[in-house]
Amino acid sequence: MKRAMIVGLSVVLLGFLGVSFSYGANTIKVGFVDTYSGPASVYCFDVVDGFKMAIDAINAKGGVLGKKIEYTTRDEKFNPATGLAMAKELVMREEVDILAGTINSATTLAVSDFAKKEKIPFLCTFAKSEKITGEMGHRYVFGVAENTRMIGKATAFAVAKKPYKKFWVAGEDYEYGHAVGMASWRYIKAMKPDAELLGQTWWKVGEADLAPYITPIVQAKPDMLYMATGGVGNLNFMKLAKAMNLMKEMACFLHTSIELSNLQALGKEGPEGIMGTVNYLFYYPETPENKAFVAEFRKMYNRPPKVGALYGYAAAQLIAKAYQKAGKIDKEKFITAMEGLTVDSPVGKLEMRKCDHQLMLPMFYGVTQKSPQYPDFLIAGDIMTIAGKDYLPTCDEIMKVRQK
Amino acid sequence: MSLDFLAYFYSPGVVCQILVGLSRTVILFIVASGLSLILGVLRIPNIAHGSLYMIGAFMAYTVSRVVGGGITGYWMAIILAPLGVALVSFIVERGIFSRLYEREHIMLFLLTFSFSLVFGDLVKMVWGADYRSVPMPTSFQGSIPIFGLPFPIYNFFLLLMGPIVAVLLWLIVNKTKMGKISRAAAVDREMVGAVGINVSLVFCIVFVIGCFLAGLGGALVAPIVNVVLGMDHTLIMECFLIVIIGGLGNIWGALLGSLIFGLTQSLGILIWPQFGIVFPYAAVIVVLSFRPTGLLRSTW
Numbered sequence: 001m002k003r004a005m006i007v008g009l010s011v012v013l014l015g016f017l018g019v020s021f022s023y024g025a026n027t028i029k030v031g032f033v034d035t036y037s038g039p040a041s042v043y044c045f046d047v048v049d050g051f052k053m054a055i056d057a058i059n060a061k062g063g064v065l066g067k068k069i070e071y072t073t074r075d076e077k078f079n080p081a082t083g084l085a086m087a088k089e090l091v092m093r094e095e096v097d098i099l100a101g102t103i104n105s106a107t108t109l110a111v112s113d114f115a116k117k118e119k120i121p122f123l124c125t126f127a128k129s130e131k132i133t134g135e136m137g138h139r140y141v142f143g144v145a146e147n148t149r150m151i152g153k154a155t156a157f158a159v160a161k162k163p164y165k166k167f168w169v170a171g172e173d174y175e176y177g178h179a180v181g182m183a184s185w186r187y188i189k190a191m192k193p194d195a196e197l198l199g200q201t202w203w204k205v206g207e208a209d210l211a212p213y214i215t216p217i218v219q220a221k222p223d224m225l226y227m228a229t230g231g232v233g234n235l236n237f238m239k240l241a242k243a244m245n246l247m248k249e250m251a252c253f254l255h256t257s258i259e260l261s262n263l264q265a266l267g268k269e270g271p272e273g274i275m276g277t278v279n280y281l282f283y284y285p286e287t288p289e290n291k292a293f294v295a296e297f298r299k300m301y302n303r304p305p306k307v308g309a310l311y312g313y314a315a316a317q318l319i320a321k322a323y324q325k326a327g328k329i330d331k332e333k334f335i336t337a338m339e340g341l342t343v344d345s346p347v348g349k350l351e352m353r354k355c356d357h358q359l360m361l362p363m364f365y366g367v368t369q370k371s372p373q374y375p376d377f378l379i380a381g382d383i384m385t386i387a388g389k390d391y392l393p394t395c396d397e398i399m400k401v402r403q404k
Numbered sequence: 405m406s407l408d409f410l411a412y413f414y415s416p417g418v419v420c421q422i423l424v425g426l427s428r429t430v431i432l433f434i435v436a437s438g439l440s441l442i443l444g445v446l447r448i449p450n451i452a453h454g455s456l457y458m459i460g461a462f463m464a465y466t467v468s469r470v471v472g473g474g475i476t477g478y479w480m481a482i483i484l485a486p487l488g489v490a491l492v493s494f495i496v497e498r499g500i501f502s503r504l505y506e507r508e509h510i511m512l513f514l515l516t517f518s519f520s521l522v523f524g525d526l527v528k529m530v531w532g533a534d535y536r537s538v539p540m541p542t543s544f545q546g547s548i549p550i551f552g553l554p555f556p557i558y559n560f561f562l563l564l565m566g567p568i569v570a571v572l573l574w575l576i577v578n579k580t581k582m583g584k585i586s587r588a589a590a591v592d593r594e595m596v597g598a599v600g601i602n603v604s605l606v607f608c609i610v611f612v613i614g615c616f617l618a619g620l621g622g623a624l625v626a627p628i629v630n631v632v633l634g635m636d637h638t639l640i641m642e643c644f645l646i647v648i649i650g651g652l653g654n655i656w657g658a659l660l661g662s663l664i665f666g667l668t669q670s671l672g673i674l675i676w677p678q679f680g681i682v683f684p685y686a687a688v689i690v691v692l693s694f695r696p697t698g699l700l701r702s703t704w
Contacts, residue, residue, distance in 0.1 A: 037525075039634045041533040173681060201677040206638040208431065208629045211424045211559055212670035216677060218553055219417045235535055235630030243540070243556035243628070244547050265535035265630070269473075 027070045028063075028329065030319065031090030033083050033111060034101035034126070036075040039232050042261055043308045044103055047125045048073060049301055050312030051100075058316065064323045069316070072096070076107055083107030087114055097329065098123065100315055105129035105175060112141045121334055123318070125311045128176055128230070130183065133358045134393075135401050139335055143358040144318070145311045146279055148176065150363070151255045152183025154277050154391040155226065158365040158384065160191045164223035164251060170201040170213065171228025177202065180255060181228030188226075198222050206232060210240045218249050227254040234262050242271035251275065258366045258380035260306045270378035274368045277386075279361045280310040280347060283374075284383050293346035314350055314359060317343040351388070355395035360388030416551030418674065423550065425670025426663075427559035430566035431625050433662035436643040437573060437655045438617030444653020444703040445590045445610045448501065449509065451516040454640025455523035456489050456615050460622025461631045462527055463488045465536045468626075473539035481538065482623050489619025490612045497611045502604055520636070528633055536631040544627070558628060565624060569617070573655060576613070586610050590653060590703045642684075649691045651698030660699055664691065 032051075034044040048071075055069040063069060072094060076083030083102060090096045091114075099115055099122040102108040108127035115122035116138045123142045124132050130149035132141060146154075169185055171177040181200070189195050198220050201213050214237075217225060225246070229237055234254060246252055256262065257276030282294045282304040293313070297305040321343050326333035339354040351360045366380025373379075439453045463485035471477035496519070504512065544561055547554035577583040585606050589596045597603045621639075629635065646665050650657025665684045672683025691699060 037528060037533070039533065039632050042535060042632075045533075170677075199677055201673065201680065204638055204681055206635060208625050208635070208639065209428045209559075211556060212421065212428055212673055213677070213680065215420055215424050215553055215555075216417065216674050219415075232535070232630050232632050232634065235537060235632075236628070239537070239540070239628055239630075240556065243545065243558060244554040246554070249554070261535055265537045267537060267539065269537065269539045 029096040030071040031096035032073040032101040046308030047312035050309030054316030080106040084110040087111040148179040154363040155184040156187035166222045168222035173202040177228040224251040247273035280307040290346040356398040427562040429666030430562045435621035436646040436658040438614035440658040442614035452519035454636030456618035457622040458636040460619030461626040464623040464626040475541040478541040485623035486619035490616040493615030538626040540627045651700035651702040653703035654700045657700035
């Protein structure tokens with residue numbers, strides 16, 4: 001019995017060692033720290049799946065500098081302390097070359113700080129805090145996804161020409177909610193000096209029945225309601241908006257209202273006429289690049305790609321091309337190569353901006369509507385592409401907030 | 405601060421806001437009354453009650469997917485989902501809780517907490533992390549205007565469900581033998597056992613009824629929310645506060661507590677939308693500073 005246990009234990013231990021050894025020295029290792037359990041995980045699997053699809057193709061062609069790209073994942077369970085510990089473990093034990101991931105902004109900022117101290121490149125593939133590449137930006141962190149400042153400016157860009165004057169901001173009472181709501185209002189005010197903020201309403205994250213919050217807003221009669229909810233709360237609002245036919249009373253704008261996670265879940269029941277923005281739509285732009293990307297993703301995972309897939313895919317392309325450009329596996333050379341780097345993607349050429357390490361993704365604006373092509377769920381209509389240069393905060397703006 | 409806000413109270417918008425607040429109260433009451441029932445009779449502070457509410461919503465989703473999204477699917481979901489939750493709770497009660505009634509509260513508290521984690525992971529294994537939406541049946545879609553403000557029809561339906569559940573609960577607790585025994589057991593469980601009544605069975609029935617209510621709350625809320633992991637977190641906290649301000653174990657206290665919670669919230673939003681969420685918690689503080697044991701008589 002005892003012997004059996006010892007043998008068993010050694011097998012288990014060897015198994016652990018095997019995991020570490022399986023990374024030969026001849027690979028580039030990327031360590032993902034992200035949320036793979038709980039509500040936020042719905043976005044994170046697409047990131048890794050998109051990343052895997054890209055590196056499979058790269059590795060099939062012989063990898064980068066003769067080395068294959070490998071990755072490993074850690075579930076931080078939406079907990080910043082866990083996330084930081086896992087990032088440390090990935091760097092110390094797994095000796096990864098690059099850190100990536102994190103949807104939780106608090107985790108991202110903690111990992112970013114660690115990456116700065118350890119001089120490890122860190123690619124943030126989802127978190128939306130504007131501080132990541134703004135106030136707290138540094139040489140080792142890169143923003144591959146959009147952030148609240150960008151969302152705000154894109155919102156203002158999209159509604160600038162519309163005749164709205166009176167605004168109301170409502171949303172979930174947490175950092176993302178306030179940041180995205182206030183950023184949108186700030187940029188709207190900057191573009192429309194006569195705009196007026198009638199009021200703000202905030203509710204707890206996960207609030208089920210939003211009717212008590214929305215009814216007084218209907219009474220106040222704003223021209224446009226900016227909804228600052230993220231993730232889970234989006235659906236609660238979109239369902240109520242449909243029940244109250246809110247779009248008849250006022251224009252409604254919700255970042256990611258047109259995103260697939262929301263519209264697919266709502267099915268045929270989705271509300272028509274909600275404005276929104278998102279970095280990726282699998283049916284737009286109708287370019288050969290996007291069509292090929294969608295076809296390949298569908299073939300691998302049997303579902304259409306969501307926005308996270310683009311972030312993961314772009315991260316992989318950036319890593320491969322930066323090492324190619326750097327000419328050797330060196331962290332400092334990698335950073336330098338990343339700055340100003342341009343990669344191909346399903347949504348066109350993407351540039352990693354040198355001044356703040358923010359990827360210049362296009363943003364798609366659209367309005368939810370029914371489509372004969374997709375009878376099972378709503379899609380975005382009236383799509384307008386907002387180019388990265390039009391809605392990223394300017395380098396001057398970023399340098400100013402960094403100096404504070 | 406000027407007295408401008410008083411003008412709100414003469415406006416028709418207030419009537420609408422009170423109605424919306426009441427409809428929100430219904431879900432809180434249904435879930436909190438189940439919690440209170442279990443707390444009063446079995447003395448279990450059931451943290452996993454919120455998870456059962458979540459399971460109720462997920463089961464409603466499954467039923468509506470299998471049967472279809474129409475009105476039949478909806479009613480089937482409203483009936484089958486709570487029954488499913490009741491079955492889960494029956495297994496848990498007979499398998500585990502029935503053996504642990506004599507333990508200390510803190511131990512039971514930790515046990516139910518561990519159950520909330522287990523249930524959370526089970527839901528993830530069975531249903532996954534994706535967002536789910538239960539379609540609203542056509543007859544409940546849309547809204548009707550009250551003083552020009554759109555009032556969702558489903559919220560009207562909830563307003564009807566509240567009193568129905570309250571009356572049924574009253575009948576069960578006050579007019580049935582089982583109810584009388586359970587009230588007696590809440591006061592002195594050893595004495596009830598001494599007169600030859602199978603206390604364990606009564607406890608089991610009460611536990612299942614309480615959990616049925618959690619499942620019912622989940623099924624009722626399903627068409628208006630994103631059915632997703634973590635939907636239990638906010639609700640269970642609110643329900644505990646409601647049970648505490650109402651009086652531990654008193655289901656009428658749960659009703660009163662839900663009314664206070666729901667109405668201070670909806671009227672608070674009218675007065676100060678930016679900080680509307682503060683009002684119900686302020687009300688809890690006020691109530692507890694004057695009546696630390698809750699508004700109605702606690703059975704503890």
